[in-house]
Structure formats: C-alpha cells, structure tokens
Amino acid sequence: MTVDVERVFREEYGRTVSVLVRAFGDIDLAEEAVQDAFATAAQRWPADGVPPSPAGWIITTARNRATDRVRREATRSDRQAEAVRLATLTAPELSQDGPVRDERLRLIFTCCHPALAPAARVALTLRLLGGLTTAEIARAFLVPEATMAQRIVRAKGKIRAAGIPYRVPRDADLPARLRAVLAVIYLIFNEGYPGERRADLAAEAVRLGRVLAELMPDEPEVTGLLALMLLSEARRPARIGPEGSLVVLAAQDRSRWDRALIAEGQALVRACLRRGQPGPYQIQAAINAVHSAAATAADTDWRQVVALYDQLMARAPTPVVALNRAVAVAEVDGPATGLALVDALDLDTYHVFHAVRADLLRRLGRRAEAAEAYVHAAELTDNAAERRFLDARRATLSS
DSSP: OOHHHHHHHHHHHHHHHHHHHHHHOOHHHHHHHHHHHHHHHHHHHHHHOOOSSHHHHHHHHHHHHHHHHHHHHSOHHHHHHHHHHHHTTSOGGGOOOSSOOOHHHHHHHHHSOTTSOHHHHHHHHHHHHHOOOHHHHHHHHTSOHHHHHHHHHHHHHHHHHHTOOOOOOOGGGHHHHHHHHHHHHHHHHHHHOSSSTTHHHHHHHHHHHHHHHHHOTTOHHHHHHHHHHHHHHTTHHHHBOTTSOBOOGGGSOGGGSOHHHHHHHHHHHHHHHHHTOOOHHHHHHHHHHHHHHOSSGGGOOHHHHHHHHHHHHHHOOOHHHHHHHHHHHHHHHOHHHHHHHHHTSOOTTOHHHHHHHHHHHHHTTOHHHHHHHHHHHHHHOOOHHHHHHHHHHHHHHHO
16 A cells, blocks of 8 residues: 555544445445455555545445445346435435444444454454454454454354344443443554554544543543543653654653643543542553652552552453553562562463563563563564564663
C-alpha cells in the first residue's frame, strides 16, 4: 500500500466494514469488499491522485463490489427483489436508528451477542473494527495464531448458522453485552498504545470510550475504562525517546505528559470513587491516577499501588495482573520478593514477563541471567521501540 492508502486504511477500515456489515448482513462479504476496495485504491491513487473524500471513495467502491457479488450469486427469481433492496443502500451510513448512534460502536455491540463465546466476541470485533491481523489478535490474547484463526472462523460460522441478526441491540440488551464491549475497546487501545505504529487504534479506542460514556453514563466501569485510557494516553509523548526506543515510566520526562488528559482522567476516577462500586477498570484507573499524581518516580506511593493491585486481584485474578502486582511489590519489599512472585507465574510466551524478570535479575546483580531474559523478551515482541529498549538494557549489562 502507498502511504495515503495506509493512512486511510488505519483511519477508515473499521467504519467501512461497519457500514457494509450492517447493509449486507454478511461479515465475509463486507471484509472481502473492503479489502478489494483498498487494493483498488493502491492501484489507482498513485496515478489518479487521492480523491477529495478518500473515505467516501472507499465506502462507495466497497459497496459496489459487494453489490456486484450479491447480484452475481443471487438466483434468477431473487434478482429483481435483490436489486430493489440494494437500491436502498446508497448511503447506509446515514441511517442511524436505535440507541447506539455510532457505526463502529454499533458493530461492537452487535458482535458481542450472547450466543457467541466471550473470547470469540472480542476477537471477531478486533478483526472487524481495527483491521488487526490474526497474529496481532493472537498476541493480545496470548494464544497461538492457529488457535485464534480457528476461533474467528468459528465465530463467523456461529453467526451464519444461528442467524444472528445485524441490528442495534435494544436498551435492555446493552448492559448484558457491556463486559465484552469494554474488553474490545480496551484491547483496541492496548494494541495501539506501544510506540507510534498504531497510535490511530488508541485514538479510536478513546473516541469509542467517550461515545460509550455518553451512551451509558450510569455504568461506573464505562467511566473507569475511559479514565484508564485517558491517564495512559497522557503519557504517550514521553514514552518514546529521541532514537525511537521505549522509555519506561520511571525514566519518563513528566513535563511532557498531557496535563489536560491527566486532569480529566483523575476527575473521572474521583467520580468512580464517589459511586462506591469498584470494578477492574476503575481500579486500574486508580492505579494510573497514583502514578500520574507523583511529581517524580521517587514520589510514587507504591504501598497504595500494591493495595490497589490487591483489590484488583480479588476481582480479576489473572496472571498479567499478578505480574503487574509483583512489580509494585518489588518496589516496596525489594527485587528478591518481586522475583519470587514473578517466577511463580505461567507467562513464558509473554514478552513483558521476561522483561520484568530481566529487570529484577539486573537489580539483584544476576547479570548473566538478566541478559538471557532480555534476549528472550526481545524475541517475543514485534514492537520495534520495545525491542530497541530491551537490546539497550541488555547491552548495559555487558558494558
């Protein structure tokens, strides 16, 4: 793809797929049509120039491709009726019925149907909304790529077999689907958070979080997720060094943090505290608020962070949460205590696990083991900024 096509793909893929899925009711048809449209753009735009409305061009081209395929595959008796139906789809993106007014958020709620397994809902929506590859989604779930490919295929098959309709859920249906919707939005954010490679995904997740907060203002976990993303996003300007390497939280120039986002996020955390209904996203937001409130890394109230992780473990006892808690414990009780907690975890395929082990081993003076752990972590990440950081840390051990 050319630079222009890649930019439009990042910005518009999810919306275009959302429009076509709702118009045609067929995930595979929508994906194939959108991919064909971008392939056509890659061929034509370098010679013809980028159209005045790139997004409109992609939607129109994809819709035409899908329409042509539907007409080709329709039986003779169905063609006339199908032609009449397709004639009404000239601008499906303009039809905004139901409680959810945003196309991409509508697709998230639609794919988070209770008939689908929770993991399948999240994986399928990541595929459709962000244009993420199967490998990227598998990495987010910490599972093999083949496993994730089967999961996505089965989800699509379930939708077809069960005849799950592509319609906006009723108000009464929204809370039951909320947990999966929040998971989707947060995974989209996390995929776009490291470095600048897919910063558009993080921005899209924040936008969806704001829309969802307007839609469901009385749901504290919605507020908590938005606060968590804002407080994390506020640190983005300081996360990447001048040479493109990752800068860890303790070494970041806090003057570069976005204070407006921090103030907004902290206000949302305080609103959550007043509700007195803590949940996983609210607790994670509170942890980030503690970091954001510290003038320097040395000022961080690590005992409060550990206490918050204890609450989080009581509600969401996952290995990744346990890993993050171990990092905080190491700041309070020392690296040896933290390392013992880390070594008890089964996260061998997760690059952050090895990076944390490496840092704790380095602090304990076990340099050879630390170097080996840094190598393993670098091998498991495909993020260039993270790899440069890990390689640099390993190099300091031998200097």
